[in-house]
Amino acid sequence: MALIDTVRTWVYAASVKGRFQKWHRWSGAALQAVLFLTPWVAIGGHPAFQIDVPARLLYAFGAVFTPTDTLLLVLVGLFSAFGLFLFTAVYGRLWCGYACPQTVFLEEWVRPIEQLLEGERGVRIARDKGPWTFDKTWRKLVKWSAFLLLAFVVSMTFVSWFSSARVLWLGQAATGYYYLVAFFTALMFWDLAWFREQFCNFLCPYARFQGVLCDDASLVVAYDDKRGEPRGVPGAEGACIDCKKCVAVCPQGIDIRNGFQLECVACARCVDACQIVMDKRGQPNLIGYNTLSGEQKLVRPRTVAYTALLTVIAVAFFTVLFTRPTVDGLVSRTPGSTYTVDADGYVRNTYLLRLTSHQTEDRTWQVAVDGLPAETQIIAPPIKLDAASTTTVPLVVRVPVAQLKAQSVPMQVVVRSDDGSLSMNATFLSEGG
Ligand code: SF4
Ligand code: SF4
Structure with missing residues (x-):
C-alpha cells in the first residue's frame, strides 16, 4: 500500500442530521471550549494550562510541576495511554468519532463551511468536474481563506500553551513562537484543505493500533446484514433499499455494508442517514453501534488487565503526589x-x-x-x-x-x-x- 493514495478518490460527504450528530455538536463544543479557553483562563495567577519551556515549568489547572515532577508526568502519560487502551477495548473508536481534534475540526468547521460556500454534495461534485469559472474560483478562494484563518487561530491557541496568549496575540512574543505558528498553520491548512481522511487512514498511529486494541466485544458501527440482505431486491426479504445514503454521508468514503473496516472512525453519520430512511419505512435502523460478536462483554482478560494497570498507576501517582516536598x-x-x-x-x-x-x-x-x-x-x-x-x-x-x-x-x-x-x-x- 502506498503511503498516500496517488489515485485518491475525493470524498464528498453529504450533510446529515440526527441524534448522533447532536452528540458531535456537544462533544465538539466542549472540547473546543477547553482548547480555546485554557490559555486565557487564569487559575492561581497562571493560565489554566501552560508549558513554560525556558523556566522548565508546567502549569495545569492550578498545579505547578517542575523537572523534579517528571515521575508524576510519566505516570499521567501512562495513565492516559492505558486509559485510552481500556476505553478502546470497550468502546472501540468513539474517541476518533467524537473527540479527536481532526474529526472535531472537520465536522464542526470544515464541512459546514464547505457546504455553506459550495453547496450540497451533488452541487460540489458537479462544480468540481466543471471548468474554472469565476463562480467556482471565488468560492474556492473564500473557502480556503476561511480554512487558513481557522488554521491560524488554532495554531495561535496551541502555541499559547507555550507562551503567554496575550503577549503572543499582541505580537510581542519571541520570533521563534511565530515561526512555530507559521509552521502549524501551514500544516493544518494542508490537512483541512486537502489531506483530511487520509490522516486517519495512513498517518494516525492510534488508528493503526485498532486491530490489536479492539476485539469482537468492542463497540463498532455495524450494518445488520441479516436483516438488510439481499439489498435492493424488490419483493425479497432484505430491508436495505440500496439507497446508498449511508455511503454518501461517510467522511471516510467507505460502505459500512461491506463489514467492519479499519477506515471507519465510528462517527455514526451512516447511522443517522439510515435512521432517516428506515423511519420513513417504519422499520428499525439497519446500522448502529454494536459488537462483532453481538454482545458487549465488559469483563474480558484485556479489560481486567488494563483496569489493574490503571489502578496501580493511579495509586503510584497519588502516593508520589502526596509525599512530594511542598x-x-x-x-x-x-x-x-x-x-x-x-x-x-x-x-x-x-x-x-x-x-x-x-x-x-x-x-x-x-x-x-x-x-x-x-x-x-x-x-x-x-x-x-x-x-x-x-x-x-x-x-x-x-x-x-x-x-x-x-x-x-x-x-x-x-x-x-x-x-x-x-x-x-x-x-x-x-x-x-
Ligand atoms: S462507516 Fe459510518 S461510522 Fe464509519 S466512518 Fe463512515 S459514516 Fe462514520
Ligand atoms: S442507508 Fe440504510 S437502506 Fe440505505 S443503503 Fe444504507 S443501509 Fe441500505
Whole structure:
C-alpha cells in the first residue's frame, strides 16, 4: 500500500442530521471550549494550562510541576495511554468519532463551511468536474481563506500553551513562537484543505493500533446484514433499499455494508442517514453501534488487565503526589560569575535561587546556608512565595578570606517555612588557602 493514495478518490460527504450528530455538536463544543479557553483562563495567577519551556515549568489547572515532577508526568502519560487502551477495548473508536481534534475540526468547521460556500454534495461534485469559472474560483478562494484563518487561530491557541496568549496575540512574543505558528498553520491548512481522511487512514498511529486494541466485544458501527440482505431486491426479504445514503454521508468514503473496516472512525453519520430512511419505512435502523460478536462483554482478560494497570498507576501517582516536598528549589551560580574579593576581606559568591511552590497557600521562606565557616554572611531577604507559583531571587554569600581553606567548598542552601524545609547543594568558590 502506498503511503498516500496517488489515485485518491475525493470524498464528498453529504450533510446529515440526527441524534448522533447532536452528540458531535456537544462533544465538539466542549472540547473546543477547553482548547480555546485554557490559555486565557487564569487559575492561581497562571493560565489554566501552560508549558513554560525556558523556566522548565508546567502549569495545569492550578498545579505547578517542575523537572523534579517528571515521575508524576510519566505516570499521567501512562495513565492516559492505558486509559485510552481500556476505553478502546470497550468502546472501540468513539474517541476518533467524537473527540479527536481532526474529526472535531472537520465536522464542526470544515464541512459546514464547505457546504455553506459550495453547496450540497451533488452541487460540489458537479462544480468540481466543471471548468474554472469565476463562480467556482471565488468560492474556492473564500473557502480556503476561511480554512487558513481557522488554521491560524488554532495554531495561535496551541502555541499559547507555550507562551503567554496575550503577549503572543499582541505580537510581542519571541520570533521563534511565530515561526512555530507559521509552521502549524501551514500544516493544518494542508490537512483541512486537502489531506483530511487520509490522516486517519495512513498517518494516525492510534488508528493503526485498532486491530490489536479492539476485539469482537468492542463497540463498532455495524450494518445488520441479516436483516438488510439481499439489498435492493424488490419483493425479497432484505430491508436495505440500496439507497446508498449511508455511503454518501461517510467522511471516510467507505460502505459500512461491506463489514467492519479499519477506515471507519465510528462517527455514526451512516447511522443517522439510515435512521432517516428506515423511519420513513417504519422499520428499525439497519446500522448502529454494536459488537462483532453481538454482545458487549465488559469483563474480558484485556479489560481486567488494563483496569489493574490503571489502578496501580493511579495509586503510584497519588502516593508520589502526596509525599512530594511542598517546595522545589534550584540554586545556580549567577551566569558568568565565579567569585569576587570585597574591600573588607570577604570573598563574595552570587547565586540565583529559584523556588517553586506546590502548596495551595502562600508561604514566606527564610534562607540559610550550612557547611561554611561561622562568620559567613548571607544577603537574602525572606522570600514570599505565592501558592502554586515560582520565583527567582538573588542570593549573596560572603566568607572571610582567611577562613577559606580550599578553592571549592561544598555547602547547602536551606530554605525554611512554618511547615517544612528544603536543602539544596551548591559550592562556594575562592582562591583557597
Ligand atoms: S462507516 Fe459510518 S461510522 Fe464509519 S466512518 Fe463512515 S459514516 Fe462514520
Ligand atoms: S442507508 Fe440504510 S437502506 Fe440505505 S443503503 Fe444504507 S443501509 Fe441500505
